[in-house]
Amino acid sequence: MPGKGEEKLWAILNDKLDMLRASGRYPEAVRVAETIVDLAKRAFTNDPTRLSISYEKLGQLLDQSGDRVGAKPYLLKSHAALEQVDPPDHRSLFRSARRLAFLCDNLGQPDEAVRYYEKAIASGTQLDDLPYSDLGTMLNNIALIFRKSGRQKAAEPYYLHALQIYEKQLGPEHADVASVLNNLGVFYTNERRFSEAEKTHLRALGIREKVHPPTHPDIAQSKCNLAVVYHSRGDYARASDLYRQSLKTWEEMSDNPPEDYEIVASNYADLLRSLGKVRKAQQLEARAKKRRRG
Numbered sequence: 001m002p003g004k005g006e007e008k009l010w011a012i013l014n015d016k017l018d019m020l021r022a023s024g025r026y027p028e029a030v031r032v033a034e035t036i037v038d039l040a041k042r043a044f045t046n047d048p049t050r051l052s053i054s055y056e057k058l059g060q061l062l063d064q065s066g067d068r069v070g071a072k073p074y075l076l077k078s079h080a081a082l083e084q085v086d087p088p089d090h091r092s093l094f095r096s097a098r099r100l101a102f103l104c105d106n107l108g109q110p111d112e113a114v115r116y117y118e119k120a121i122a123s124g125t126q127l128d129d130l131p132y133s134d135l136g137t138m139l140n141n142i143a144l145i146f147r148k149s150g151r152q153k154a155a156e157p158y159y160l161h162a163l164q165i166y167e168k169q170l171g172p173e174h175a176d177v178a179s180v181l182n183n184l185g186v187f188y189t190n191e192r193r194f195s196e197a198e199k200t201h202l203r204a205l206g207i208r209e210k211v212h213p214p215t216h217p218d219i220a221q222s223k224c225n226l227a228v229v230y231h232s233r234g235d236y237a238r239a240s241d242l243y244r245q246s247l248k249t250w251e252e253m254s255d256n257p258p259e260d261y262e263i264v265a266s267n268y269a270d271l272l273r274s275l276g277k278v279r280k281a282q283q284l285e286a287r288a289k290k291r292r293r294g
Helices: 004-022 026-043 048-064 068-082 090-106 110-124 132-148 152-170 175-190 194-211 217-233 236-253 259-274 278-293
Strands: none
Touching: 004 026, 004 048, 026 048, 048 068, 048 090, 068 090, 090 110, 090 132, 110 132, 132 152, 132 175, 152 175, 175 194, 175 217, 194 217, 217 236, 217 259, 236 259, 259 278
């Protein structure tokens, strides 16, 4: 059992730490946080909650200071201590696991990131007031990790789960639902599942045309992604029409369109070359570059 003096000192040091962090005095705050951890390891061996808080504060400070590698061991110890709390504190477990997942994702450690995203989702689903977007973002992040690491098949259930959550919370005709559908459609295209990709992108485009003005970038994006499906399937007439519509939307949107505009132009130019229209392809690319440079 910790003595009253140790408990009081721990509370005083935490107040000092919070003041230093609030005023941006990170080097001093880190030193105080290290003292708190040393104290907690001695005094709170049977108090996983306070031990977890002590490790967490030091880990957070190091992370905020840009030392993600240094932060990780403390955040891991914080999470391990939280897992000893009985009954489980699902809110704290969710926040801790999500923080570790983002950290591992940023450090390029995909397998660990997925493990902690899964833990965060498991705890998050126990909370009644968790924003649907928190779960949706994590599911999308897991799917992206699997896609980037060449495990495309493993990504699909996470996209579908995210879609289910967004549709349940927002209804089937919401812009955020269209964004998830867009990601799922790109996944199907990359998997060469063109019928599913076409159906998914058509639904995303339909929603976006209902909820956005005609010159919205999401509409241009959907038209390009649908064009890529038809292009890949050899339906050059429909692909050409959609590439042109996408380019027109970008051009109407801005005198100096973003990089996405040049990507659409490049895709359309590739199609034109495959049809033997080399000169037209070159003119298109030159015009796109000129517009991008203003």
